[in-house]
Amino acid sequence: MNNEIKIKGILTPGKVISVTAIMCIVLVIVIVLSLVLGTADVTFKQVIGLITGAVTQDDPVRLIIFKIRLPRIILAGLVGFALSLGGVTFQALLRNPLADPFILGVSSGSAFGAVLAITFGLSFSLGVPVMAFMGGLLTIYLVMSLGARKMGMESSTILLTGVIVNAFFTAIIMFFISTSANDRLHTMLFWLYGDLSQSQYTQLLIIAPFLLLASIIIFSYAKHLNIITTGDEIASQLGVNVDRTKKIGLLIISLIMGLVVAFSGLIGFVGLIVPHLARMAFRSDHRMLIPVASIGGAIFLIAADTLARTIISPSELPVGVITAFLGAPFFLILLRKRGSQWSRS
Amino acid sequence: MEPILKICNIGFRYGDKQVLDDISLDLYPGEIIGILGPNGSGKSTLLRLMDGVLxxxxxxLEINGKPYDRLSRKELAREAAMVSQEQHFRFSFSCIEVVMMGRFPHLKAMQFENKNDLTVAMDALRSTHALEFAERSIHDLSGGERQRVLIARALAQEPRVMLLDEPTSFLDLKFKREVFRLVSSLSKEKGLAVVIVSHDIDLVSQYCNRVILLKNGSVYRTGTPEEVITSKNIEDVYECPVLVDQNPLSGRPRVSVR
Structure with missing residues (x-):
């Protein structure tokens, strides 16, 4: 039978792959631009020269590019990728386009661990991330066991538990901040607003494989996520194992958030803005949304961090200040423009 | 003919509250059964049990010869499909995307829908007269149009049994009629077995082959509309004085509130 109406909108693996490829090209361009920009003068030619191996060993530019800028850019990319992936996933699982990947309190738990570590003078290469990750794990355990045990995996219960746990840890953090010595205060505040300057290759090697694994697992649940956004009961009727999908999704993303926060501090708004833009461009099918938002998150955070380290050069801002500075007005404009259509994204 | 759905003496409790007690029912292909009863009589629970969500x-319960507890959620979703009363979409999907979700139980985890799935989805939209809004956002449809898309999604599951939970409660007269006519023609054409839970006694009377009247979680009466929809039965179950006469158009019983 001939379909009298031709459908152009059906999603194919080919479409997903080609859009993902385009996003990757943009990502590479942004990385190269970000390598060039900075306090020390580096030219485009030098960067290309380094990549193609035309520049000699002991060139100071080489040091700046490979030891300082590149690891920081890669960290920004990985963190942005993770935050966006987390945003997309949580928004679907909690059926709320405005859910933040930090909403379950993982961030404040990690922050608690980090602030504790800074108070005791532990190092940024090991002590702070480990403590932050432990803090994140503690929160996940609390939220999952308190919020999700008896009542099944109901979204509002999980959300409420997250809010409460968040408030509790924030109180403890404030306690530590108000009683801490002055010299540590700056470090703490900088960390709390998101800091990518401590990046090292070893960290990247820890984050990258976990992130890759997490994104593959989440992507394999993309169709489940689509259906879960239309309601738990309906998803169950359509054959989705809702409880299992929620448990796996919440756990994986919380772990990734704990890991990422441990190395970068609290960088807000990425997990909100980028998925939102992706949804505006590609609607709500998560098979497209997950790769687009994740890579988009990497691009966005690399760009934001480049701004953070160049805008008041030679001094620099916490990257979280930039993302919030861009993010808040962005949302206000959207809110004004879209009004009651907000949730339609 | 073998029944497609067999329900044998089922009982269901929420905590201490006995919601359904000792219900038995055989459902045959091509048949439309209406479930009537006042609020809290267990109608929707019965439907959710038939869908295997509870x-x-x-x-x-047995569907197509297989007991429910031996079937996975996906296998069940290939046998029975549910249309709920009203669904709130928080995320933006086009109608064809929504109907394609009905293909989920037929696909493997990472598998994308192929040409055949698209054909099934388009045919489903065509049978519910919703083909014209295939590419419109589900948000831009009226209640009646959206209900047609949701029925199309249930059809895309290619089920043998279709369950409708008050599918017309938010619709105006025209769309109520449309939904019942649609369901009745689908059941005739495709041999689909249909169960409708509804508060529209007259529409149930007009379109259903069999009626089950529930009271406090038990079957009060079951039979043809003429046997079940009498003023005595309706007054007993709904605790409201009524007059039942004959609908001059369909010849089926008609209920007026006194």
């Missing part, structure tokens, strides 16, 4: 504490 499991009974006592008794057994």
């Amino acid at each position: 499991a009974p504490q006592r008794g057994e």
Whole structure:
């Protein structure tokens, strides 16, 4: 039978792959631009020269590019990728386009661990991330066991538990901040607003494989996520194992958030803005949304961090200040423009 | 003919509250059964048990010869499809995307829908007269149009049994009629077995082959509309004085409130 109406909108693996490829090209361009920009003068030619191996060993530019800028850019990319992936996933699982990947309190738990570590003078290469990750794990355990045990995996219960746990840890953090010595205060505040300057290759090697694994697992649940956004009961009727999908999704993303926060501090708004833009461009099918938002998150955070380290050069801002500075007005404009259509994204 | 859905003496409790007690029912292909009863009589629970979203504490359900507890959620979704009363979409999907979700139980985890799935989805939209809004956002449809898309999604599951939970409660007269006519023609054309839970006694009377009247979680009466929809039965179950006469158009019983 001939379909009298031709459908152009059906999603194919080919479409997903080609859009993902385009996003990757943009990502590479942004990385190269970000390598060039900075306090020390580096030219485009030098960067290309380094990549193609035309520049000699002991060139100071080489040091700046490979030891300082590149690891920081890669960290920004990985963190942005993770935050966006987390945003997309949580928004679907909690059926709320405005859910933040930090909403379950993982961030404040990690922050608690980090602030504790800074108070005791532990190092940024090991002590702070480990403590932050432990803090994140503690929160996940609390939220999952308190919020999700008896009542099944109901979204509002999980959300409420997250809010409460968040408030509790924030109180403890404030306690530590108000009683801490002055010299540590700056470090703490900088960390709390998101800091990518401590990046090292070893960290990247820890984050990258976990992130890759997490994104593959989440992507394999993309169709489940689509259906879960239309309601738990309906998803169950359509054959989705809702409880299992929620448990796996919440756990994986919380772990990734704990890991990422441990190395970068609290960088807000990425997990909100980028998925939102992706949804505006590609609607709500998560098979497209997950790769687009994740890579988009990497691009966005690399760009934001480049701004953070160049805008008041030679001094620099916490990257979280930039993302919030861009993010808040962005949302206000959207809110004004879209009004009651907000949730339609 | 073998029944497609067999319900044997099922009972269901929420905590201490006995919601359904000792219900038995055989459902045959091509048949439309209406479930009537006042609020809280267990109508929707019965439907959710038939869909396998809830499991009974006592008794057994069998669909297409297979007991429910041996089927996975996906396998069940290929046998029975549910259309709920109103669904709120928080995320933006086009109608064809929504109907394609009905293909989920037929696809593997990472598998994308192929040409055949698209054909099934388009045919489903065509049978519910919703083909014209295939590419419109589900948000831009009226209640009646959206209900047609949701029925199309249930059809895309290619089920043998279709369950409708008050599908017309938010619709105006025209769309109520449309939904019942649609369901009745689908059941005739495709041999689909249909169960409708509804408060529209007259529409149930007009379109259903069999009626089950529930009271406090038990079957009060079951039979043809003429046998079940009498003023005595309706007054007993709904606790409201009524007059039942004959609908001059369909010849079926018609209920007026006194």
